[in-house]
Amino acid sequence: MKSVYYLLRGCGLAGVLLAGAATAGTTCNKQPIQPQSVQAIGRDMIVNGVPTSVVGMQYAGTPNDVSKAFREFWTSEDVPAKGQSSPSGMLLSALDDHCLYVLSIPPQPEGASTRGLMSVIKLGNDEVRHRIPDSAVPLPEGGKVVSDIESRDPGQTGRTWLLDMPGDARWNAQKYRSILATQGWTRIGRQPDYQSGVAQSTQGTAFVMQHGGDSVDASFSDRNGRTFAVINATRSR
Template structure:
């Protein structure tokens, strides 16, 4: 399973986006622009409580061609579409009932085809049940969850939390490691403290632990006087 740490902060998917690719909800199944090829990045995810999927796409034509096709599709469906361009690329979106379609096109050379990231967010649904529940992985004490992403693949479920914690990264990492050990988690690896390229002092630490069929890879780093922790958990079914 590919990890999805803090993926696409605010734009992700749910639906059968194109034939042959299963995604989060069959109701969100429109294809505004037909791709030449696709790569499933997250077929069945929950991002901050929202059913989600993300698919990388390559289209024939330039980004302007893709933008026009996207807008024309939604115009025919009588659905308002919006676009925003910047130095980093183009962002297109349309809200069709409870399905928010977002196509992000990064800046790229105009060579006859265009790469993009198609996302669909299914809005207005109740809080979905996590396959890897909160109770399966104790999180660091005193932490504030910034992002929570669950990704489900056949035979495996992953969940990644991005967490802000007051205080020093080394101290928080040691405290979290000890807390897991007291709950029966076993260490399966620990990386040495890593250093920032611009700061001489050690900036963070990482380790891995396991409890039954659930494993976690954890990293703690110092940033602006606080700790940023990434807890990536995987459960094999």
């Protein structure tokens, strides 16, 4: 589950709220470009409160060929589409009523095929219900939630929070372990501390705790005098 967050973040998509070529809802199911192959990443997700899905795709042709096909499809649908290029790649988007379609193409060598993330976000005012509710997992005190991603895989749901908070990572981790313990969570193993560089100084810590059918994998790392925490909760069903 945590890998979904890191993939989104690594592609620069977490803060933009991208979604997948599979449906983010029952009506957001158009296919702007027919792919050669598909890799499911997160077909049923909630990203910062928005129904979202993400699918990796490979297309025939160069990035420019794919960009042209994307725009031509939405022109035929009478939907405006736009794109932008930067050193981090190409980003194409189209807003069709309440469905936002986004295609992210990272930098890659010119060839007979192009890799990208095809995305859909379902916009609207419908209430979104998490399968792992806020009340199920206490979060570290004093932390600001930077992102909140829930992914529903077959047989398991995962929800991952990224938090920014003041103070030392090891101290924040210790406080969070205590909060979980007082609420009945038990530790199920010690994870290795994060080390940095030649000096091998400790930069953060991680641990796993469990409560009934829920488990939490918590990671705390130092960032310029502050702490970044990744709290990944999973629930089997």
